[in-house]
Amino acid sequence: MRIQVAIIGAGPAGLLLGQLLHAYGIENIILERKNRAYVLARIRAGVLEQGTVSLLEEVGVAERLHREGLIHDGIELAFGGARHRIDMKQATGGKTVTIYGQTEVTRDLMDARDRIGLKTVYEADDVTLHDFDGKRPRVRYVKDGTTHEIECDFIAGCDGFHGVSRQSVTADAIRIFERVYPFGWLGILSETPPVSEELIYANHERGFALCSMRSHTRSRYYVQCSLDDHADHWSDDKFWDELKRRLDPEAVDRLVTGPSIEKSIAPLRSFVAEPMRFGRLFLAGDAAHIVPPTGAKGLNLAASDVHYLATALRELYSEKSEAGIGSYSQRALARVWKAERFSWWMTSILHRFPDTDDFSARIQNAELNYLVSSKAATAALSENYVGLPY
Numbered sequence: 001m002r003i004q005v006a007i008i009g010a011g012p013a014g015l016l017l018g019q020l021l022h023a024y025g026i027e028n029i030i031l032e033r034k035n036r037a038y039v040l041a042r043i044r045a046g047v048l049e050q051g052t053v054s055l056l057e058e059v060g061v062a063e064r065l066h067r068e069g070l071i072h073d074g075i076e077l078a079f080g081g082a083r084h085r086i087d088m089k090q091a092t093g094g095k096t097v098t099i100y101g102q103t104e105v106t107r108d109l110m111d112a113r114d115r116i117g118l119k120t121v122y123e124a125d126d127v128t129l130h131d132f133d134g135k136r137p138r139v140r141y142v143k144d145g146t147t148h149e150i151e152c153d154f155i156a157g158c159d160g161f162h163g164v165s166r167q168s169v170t171a172d173a174i175r176i177f178e179r180v181y182p183f184g185w186l187g188i189l190s191e192t193p194p195v196s197e198e199l200i201y202a203n204h205e206r207g208f209a210l211c212s213m214r215s216h217t218r219s220r221y222y223v224q225c226s227l228d229d230h231a232d233h234w235s236d237d238k239f240w241d242e243l244k245r246r247l248d249p250e251a252v253d254r255l256v257t258g259p260s261i262e263k264s265i266a267p268l269r270s271f272v273a274e275p276m277r278f279g280r281l282f283l284a285g286d287a288a289h290i291v292p293p294t295g296a297k298g299l300n301l302a303a304s305d306v307h308y309l310a311t312a313l314r315e316l317y318s319e320k321s322e323a324g325i326g327s328y329s330q331r332a333l334a335r336v337w338k339a340e341r342f343s344w345w346m347t348s349i350l351h352r353f354p355d356t357d358d359f360s361a362r363i364q365n366a367e368l369n370y371l372v373s374s375k376a377a378t379a380a381l382s383e384n385y386v387g388l389p390y
């Protein structure tokens, strides 16, 4: 088989790239290791920047998002026993974020891909990448015991942090920048109304907490936990008790608890691989970088990467210009590093670290007070949270 672009991975990065390329008249196939149900069962963040929403609109996949998504104008920061609202819309001259689960984005993109009949091979085993340094890259995979080979112009590695694409590059061609944080997030999903209309990010001496949501009837809550903890050590009651201890009295009063429908622990990591292009192989999304979830940037960075990549490939196919693919890595990384900085900074001011002593606790408190009282600091937080321009 021959195709213009072979995409590895049917997460948000691969699926959105597929729709964008199709819109630009570029044929593509997606190879995904898991089955559809497995991909859709992964629960991840749900805060979309305006740029991400615009890309979904561009490919005609924003109808349900506009119907069901919640527009948020601000967030709340909780510390020192009180909550403080950050009006991001006001601070950014009108920008907002949309609350809509990544799972729903993935489902909408999969449905759109099916409707137009673009090929996705689920349960593609043993995907291997070949000759991306030359002119004729190839991808091999095994499906139902039979080996297949695809010849293509380009390979897009959208296969997440543990994918095969980044691992196919020789070690001396890639440089890794990494920070692993000494704690995790224990998260639960419950069919309960959210405690507040907006997200609450809490700094507490017992550790960070986050009150988020998926809809007016479904909530997502997190508490910072230790890395060696296990979700099954946490009964629902234990989770709710711990969350309450980290919230202000008014939020505790309003909190509606109920049985969890999902409970899991996620480690926190910052990671960047440079560059993001190796000949005719491009990395995009989690395959190239990871952010801790504190800034809600993971999915949004995947979206900006594939925007740069799709635009570059359009320039190549329709204008015969290699300028876009030549600068893809540099353009993508410039935005990636700003989001890495923001996510690292949000993580550092909101969590308890093993070495958080009284001095650093006071510094965090001063930083948070400054954030909610200085127009300039509020603006800096807000413009990053709603998303920096592409």
Ligand code: APR
Pocket: 008, 009, 010, 011, 012, 013, 014, 031, 032, 033, 034, 039, 044, 045, 102, 124, 127, 158, 159, 160, 161, 162, 163, 164, 165, 284, 285, 286, 287, 297, 298, 299, 300, 302
């Ligand atoms: N072959 C084929 N597919 C693979 C392989 C492989 N060897 N390895 C991984 N995959 C698939 C995974 O099963 C997954 O469906 O690639 C997909 C990668 O999807 P994501 O991990 O969701 O990554 P990405 O699309 O870049 O989305 C970034 O996801 O992890 C969150 O926080 C992150 O929100 C961000 C978003």
Ligand code: PHB
Pocket: 044, 045, 046, 047, 199, 210, 212, 213, 220, 293, 294, 295, 296
């Ligand atoms: C979530 O809703 O899961 C969520 C929201 C905001 C974050 C991280 C996770 O910063």
